[in-house]
Amino acid sequence: VLKEAKKACSSLNQPYWYLEALVVAKDEQGKKLGSRMLKQCLFPFIARQGGGLFTLMTHNEANRHFYRKNGWMEFDERVLRGKEMSLESWSYKTVIK
Template structure:
């Protein structure tokens, strides 16, 4: 049985490690990552800063099985301002600069703004799912879909409903979100450092209950 609850402050290190392992080879971060050792440090710094920023400003929910964290979601509620450079800096973003360099850190932030702009430009009660991750030891068991339908969607239903949005950058994830009832409403190609990255935006209208 999976128990869903908000992440506690004393669990942030554990949550950051789960995210790092889940996204270490994710194409979005590979646009700026260097060699393998530096890449892991860079991705960990990014995930840690994102997580601590979301913990302070938004909602971070964990799925736990037998007291072990197996899934994680970071959710931005409607009408909350988007996190900026200083929010990430206060969340430990200095580590991103130290591991990836100031230029890469700033360019990554700009790329994220470009990638998410269409979602944040939606009108009405707009929720933004910045992260949905399953621990590498528990992937392939349907826990991502379970967290969406047993936790995130009911969470939004009970809080007035609205439009749930997100982006993804892999074909595998495109199929995942389509399978789980999301509509793909925008696509673009991001170009950086001689590399190209597909970027797809999804949405789902969730009624209030």
Template sequence: MEKILYREARIDEFQKIGKVLADAFMDYPFTALIKDDLKKPEYYPAFLELMESLLTRLYIKGETCLVAEKEGQIIAVALLQQKDFTILSYLLNGVIKLFRYITPRNLLKYLDLVDRSEQHLKKSGNFDWYLMMLAVNKSIQGQGIGSAFLENCVVPYVKAKGCKRLGLITSIDKNVFFYKKNNFTLLDFMMLDYGTKSVGNWAFVKTIDN
């Protein structure tokens, strides 16, 4: 059986990776919140795939996108960054395309939620690298692929770049167990309001051994 190959993503793969991310996060509380703010709720799958594709392209061009590949298929993805992106970065990367599905006002409302979730992590602990997103192909989740990806690719990669502390946030209970199992330390938990709704926000950090 072919082994899993870990590598940096290529720019020509951004749409393929965006679909992997969208499929993995389709039912994720943090992303599902935006469904009712779209011009039509049924736009949600197409909106999410486009948003994740644009985000992936931004990370490949400006930060880090790592993938796990097996038998020619991308089975896991990690988006990592060292610095903050500005709204201008999103606009230059083609986020205007999202306006076919959502009004600029509602998109800014959602981006504010993203910012508040990240500020929660920044207030909770120090970190020098940020794991923006980690996803495993939906059809093969629960098989240890995510843990192996972290151990054999993500952590060694950021360690080689001089990372001391890797931070992340999640908004779902089962991920809390997953990250604790992979030696991340829970820093804090809070609920984030989004209109009349709310979502959990768990802040984690992992100390990278030298």
């Protein structure tokens, strides 16, 4: 299932950075910590490395709003199917300069 989920990002046919996980403890959410981690840590780090396409995927509806709010563009939506399960998946991208 994970291999299928990552197909959207790999289909971009260009080098890209990939965010595997961004986690904020439940009791710390809503304090803009995730946004600050992106904008003050990850984005500047990627920019110092020459920038480029930055991608991720999520399976959580609430995360969709978070990533759009932080400048990411949704470019793929798919339903992943495995043994006796299905999971919605959304892929996002942004360009870091």
